[in-house]
Amino acid sequence: MSTLTNKLWRNHGGLHLPEHKTISTQQPVQCLSAANLPELVIPLLQHARFYPEPVVKVGNNVYKGQALAKAKGYSSLPIHASTSGQIIAIEPRPIPHLSGLNDTCIILKPDGLDTWTPERLEPLANYTDYTAERLRQRICGAGIVGLGGAVFPAALKLETQGTALHTLIINGAECEPYITCDDMLMREKAQEIIAGIQIILHIFHEHTDPKGLHCLIGIEDNKPEALQAMQQTLAHSQDSRIQVVAIPTIYPSGGEKQLIHILTGREVPSGQRPLNVGILCHNVATTRAIYRAVVLGEPLISRYVTITGSGIKAPQNVEVPLGMPIKHLIAAAGGYTQHQPALVMGGPMMGINLANDTLPVVKATNCILVEAAIQPPPALPCIRCGKCADVCPVSLLPQQLYWHARARHLDALEHHHLFDCIECGCCSYVCPSHIPLVDYYRFAKGEVLKQRETQEKAELARARHEFRQERLERLKREKAEKLAQHKKASQEPTAPSSEVDSKKVAIQAALDRVKAKKSPAPSVSEDKPA
Structure with a gap:
């Protein structure tokens, strides 16, 4: 058995940030029910890898905990109904994601019974x-x-x-x-x-x-x-x-x-x-x-979520069924304190901005931060102060990554270990020029991945072309070899000359015998010679 130890090690960089944590820990966790909601929006893809395959259709009645989509492939996962009800649509809907795009969702209308599936x-x-x-x-x-x-x-x-x-x-x-x-x-x-x-x-x-x-x-x-x-x-x-x-x-x-x-x-x-x-x-x-x-x-159909920030009346934690629109979490926390505040899924450092509160809670939702909408100051030129490198927890050179990202020097970005960046936001936080460094890194990662995909496709196309050319050359060589063999065979005698001559003599003798048999016999004269 390994010996447990209390010894700790120090990481490079990092920040001591204002915590703002006690405002949401003053009351017990409230469990929210989905039974009486108008609808739940359950995105198909709620994990990092591949889409599951829907196993329900519009009009189907489903139970709580029933599988709505099954895993399709090694790196896929199923999703389940957060409550009982009826499937009223399977269609693209906005989802809480950095891209801000729509994705395929299963729309479930709760029946108010919250009945568990008998096939639990x-x-x-x-x-x-x-x-x-x-x-x-x-x-x-x-x-x-x-x-x-x-x-x-x-x-x-x-x-x-x-x-x-x-x-x-x-x-x-x-x-x-x-x-x-x-x-x-x-x-x-x-x-x-x-x-x-x-x-x-x-x-x-x-x-x-x-x-x-x-x-x-x-x-x-x-x-x-x-x-x-x-x-x-x-x-x-x-x-x-x-x-x-x-x-x-x-x-x-x-x-x-x-x-x-x-x-x-x-x-x-x-x-x-x-x-x-x-x-x-x-x-x-x-x-x-x-x-x-x-x-x-029990399948994963709910999770703890923090509702907090200066823009919410009663910050707290709630246990939420997946698919519940965020506006119902806001209502459970007393509603907004101001008109049109900014919504962030996650924390202030690594969270993603949300367009509105109609988006659903997903497996990745750990916090809804509601703050006053503040326009970030304009970015100024980099002054090469080096503060970003001092706070980077993975010992990168954020300034160099920034320059290469701006210039799209993709090979240089990989050389500087771009993908070791955890997008924690420390560099952006301390930058006196207000440069959104993490945004540049995210963009650069997308470009590098796009380039890799293009190179992989080009490599695959090249390999397929070379295989085809090799196959055609092989067929051409095989055809030429066969023609040469036929030509050589036609030029060579089929047997030695002596053997050929003896066969010809035998054949001619046989023909002569047949001819002789067919010829009429000579007539015999009765006259005697004198």
């Missing part, structure tokens, strides 16, 4: 009796994704790929200002989180480091109630494999690679995953969803 997933309360593959199938079938923001399919992260795991990191840092949904989840559902961790540990018990597998739960020290709740629950569980660790409050300590370094001192190499170095990282909300899927048989 079978509870696997004695999960230790099941194989790791069976548990991964359950987690995949429940549609569980990483609820910390990346929404990567959780079951895929639980595949070892032959790597021995030695450390499980549970991310309870929640470092971004305003967001408190994980804080409240740890206060109120600590037992379910610990139980979810134990399920993950069981899944990996056959693929662990020879020294054993242990778990570190990283929580920022500005969450004393959450720390206390988790520590007390852990003490009751008496599981020596798990340890709660308080870490310093600094943004962005909740980044996956940043938290791993803080807790273990290990660095995940550029372009690799934590599993490549024997570490797995999951969010606290994800572990709770895993527990409910395995032990209770």
Whole structure:
């Protein structure tokens, strides 16, 4: 068994930001019901990878927890009905996404009964009796994704790929200002989180480091109630494999690679995953969803969401059914304090702007930030102060990335490790010229990916063309060889000359005999010679 330690390591860069967290943690989490809503808008794609395939049609009646779309392919996940009702449309609708575009959604009209499906997933309360593959199938079938923001399919992260795991990191840092949904989840559902961790540990018990597998739960020290709740629950569980660790409050300590370094001192190499170095990282909300899927048989159809900001009357946390329009969350929090405030999904550093409050809650929705609409100051020329490099948590050179992004020097961007950027916004926050640096990096990433796709298509086209040319040349060579063989065969005698002559003599003799037989016999004269 690996020895648990309280030693912590310091990341490069980072910021101490105004927290604004206590305004939304003064009351218990409110559970919102979808039963009496006019409609739920459930996007098909709520995870990072491929679309699922709808299994319902317009007019179908569905139950709560029933699958609306099934996984299509290895990296796809199903989606489920958040309540019972009728499917009234399957059509493009606006979704909360950085692109601001529409996407295919299933529109569900609740019937007010909130009736669970009779084909509910079978509870696997004695999960230790099941194989790791069976548990991964359950987690995949429940549609569980990483609820910390990346929404990567959780079951895929639980595949070892032959790597021995030695450390499980549970991310309870929640470092971004305003967001408190994980804080409240740890206060109120600590037992379910610990139980979810134990399920993950069981899944990996056959693929662990020879020294054993242990778990570190990283929580920022500005969450004393959450720390206390988790520590007390852990003490009751008496599981020596798990340890709660308080870490310093600094943004962005909740980044996956940043938290791993803080807790273990290990660095995940550029372009690799934590599993490549024997570490797995999951969010606290994800572990709770895993527990409910395995032990209770519940798919992922709701989540904790923070409603906060100066533009809301009663900031708080709510448990929300997926697909609920944001305006109903706003109403549950007392409504707006001002006319036409700005809406952000996520926090002020990494959140995305929302066009309006009719957009639905999705699996990636952890916070709705309501603030006064403020026009950002105009960007000024870069003065090369270097502050952006000082605060970058992944030790990049944001200024160089900015120049290359503006000039579209795509090869240079990759050379400067553009894709190591976690888009935390620290560089934009400290820039005295108010340059929206992260926007440039996002644009540049899209251009690089587009170039890669174009190059891959060109390479595929080139390979297909070369294969075709080779095939035509091969056919041409084969045809020429056959013609040459026929020509050579026609020029060569079929047998030696002596053998040919003997055959000709035999044939001629046979013909002569046949001719002789056919000729009339000569007449005999009766006259005798004198």
